[in-house]
Amino acid sequence: MTANPIVVTQPELTPRQQKILGLIVQAYINTATPVSSKFIQEMGDLGVSSATIRNEMATLEALGFLTHPHTSAGRVPTDKGYRYFVEKLIGDVELPQAERNMIRHQFHQAKLEMSQWMQLAAAILARSARSAALVTAPKLENPRLRHLELLSTQSQLVLLVVVFQGGIVRQRYITVKEPITQSTLSQIAAKFNSVGHNLEVASLKTKLTDLSEFEEEVLNVLIELASEADDLPLNEIYRDGLTEVLQEPEFVSRDEANTLVSAFEQPAFLNKVINAPVGTVQVVIGGEGQWRELSACSMVLARYGVEGFATGALGVLGPTRMPYGRAIGTVRYVADLMSDLVSELYVDDAASVDN
Amino acid sequence: MTANPIVVTQPELTPRQQKILGLIVQAYINTATPVSSKFIQEMGDLGVSSATIRNEMATLEALGFLTHPHTSAGRVPTDKGYRYFVEKLIGDVELPQAERNMIRHQFHQAKLEMSQWMQLAAAILARSARSAALVTAPKLENPRLRHLELLSTQSQLVLLVVVFQGGIVRQRYITVKEPITQSTLSQIAAKFNSVGHNLEVASLKTKLTDLSEFEEEVLNVLIELASEADDLPLNEIYRDGLTEVLQEPEFVSRDEANTLVSAFEQPAFLNKVINAPVGTVQVVIGGEGQWRELSACSMVLARYGVEGFATGALGVLGPTRMPYGRAIGTVRYVADLMSDLVSELYVDDAASVDN
């Protein structure tokens, strides 16, 4: 409950105002309808009349934490209100031990496969945060060559299979003008493997000299496969929970629903978190200026993996009226878990390079 | 334009009735509003008054090809009407040469990678048929072993990488109780490679005897990776065009929109086409009994690939008010193209087995 350093100077609220704001936010998150002074009076036990609460609500509105859909409606939190709630009022976001165990258990039951874990992570996030969940594959940062295989296919086609440090496998077909025999290919692969073993692919360029035209091409393909920074390949994003979150009342409006679907399909906002340090959880409320069209949505995002080695992003996307506590807690926990898995599977392996 | 053998005995329509039905279907597909007798009179040049057309429309309605939203509205095709249209009236569904060339050109510009092609196919289908498009990866039917690699990772983990005939690469981590050295692993891999080269994985079980516990496990993982028949893995489906098709007026209704989104995410209906022969295009109109919830949707589906070797499914999903002509033409052409690509990339390679 300590003050979060991110907070810009914000007006100080009296304890009662804080309590009222918190109650309103939580009530609105639960009911999705504007909350009235009477409702707060009945819910919270702050022994004052509804009129007093009305006065406080007016103050909170003047300060920009609440709004009115219309004169005779209850209050609804503004983005600023949500932000204050998330940063100051939210309290404990750790998931209860029982829930953590359940999640951990599910991961241990899955096969030792990144794709399975990502799918599982998306499913857990979606369920727990009542939102749409996205998980990107971890991207290797400076991939080292583990093993290269060149296989002759038809006369004109060569299949290149490369295993990077960490067990990431990529393949690519290469067309050649002149047929190359399998034994020649094996020799070339052996050359790459002996010279380049455990080296960063980029540095291969200096280590390998006197290359034939074909070997040049192999090298280029390797570098291309290693970087693949072009765009996060669409198929490497795992998703879940879209249909469920579309049931939320904010998405009765077709436009809102469609922008959500678009954002879910083309999640440009994931770049937001791509440069953040691993381990922190970011909360973006109402698009927060940068994604105008996502004004009705919030996101809770985190990076996971091992810094400088392999990292991915994950998070949830839902209405601003999102259960932030659960969302933050789950995103943090799942991100940590995925980081552990990445490090178990990928990193000890890289550490053995130093032997 | 020859009669389609699939057709069940359907009432014969007079040429004029056929023409009117066709005009109504096309008009409704274009405008999305019930079409009136006057409209038909003005569009089609069938030199009769609107009253006559009204009479014919009444007959067509009595026969079950058309309906009424309400008394004073125009006519809308029923599912039966669409079906008649698709089977008897649709005429030429071949794409114009120019369009084919454009599509073919795009494929030749892409990298030699299945994933790129599938993504491209989905994009083309979505655009051309104004619908949501789905493309599944081709699934190997009796995969033959091409190359096996076992790499030691941490002491307890072994990375298995297998290349199947056709260049399909799969990987899987295996946990072992006792550490195994890389040289032992290489020997085991060599054994599998020499014995099993170009053999169907299933037959490995009989060829390889006297296996250690670990070798047994490798074999089992191989078989599992080869079959992977459990469920078409979700991540192996490429999609496009959802947001666009959601703009169609039938999806103003939230329920309709949501069922479409659900179907798009969990396309169980693709099983429908999984047993059909490659090369035929199937049209499912209004869910056609089997998918009750998809009553507002139609699908145009096809299987592609090389029968008995590697086949996948592709198709489009849209409102029943779908441009069937374009959809069928495009699905057929793209399926054929993908079949060619599969056969170029995968099959000549398998044929070389017989050398």
Next chain:
DNA sequence: ATTAGCAGTCATGCCGGTAGAGTGCTAAAA
């Protein structure tokens, strides 16, 4: 500072009336 009480505001839902679109029917024409 708090509160009771009341006037004021606005969304929602209901009713009735109108306009417009398109059909169904009938009786005459071809």
Next chain:
DNA sequence: TTTTAGCACTCTACCGGCATGACTGCTAAT
């Protein structure tokens, strides 16, 4: 027998008015 003109009929969509109910905002008393 088929086609057509014409007209009555039906139903939706739209609009304005009106009552209802939920809250707020304000004021004056505590």
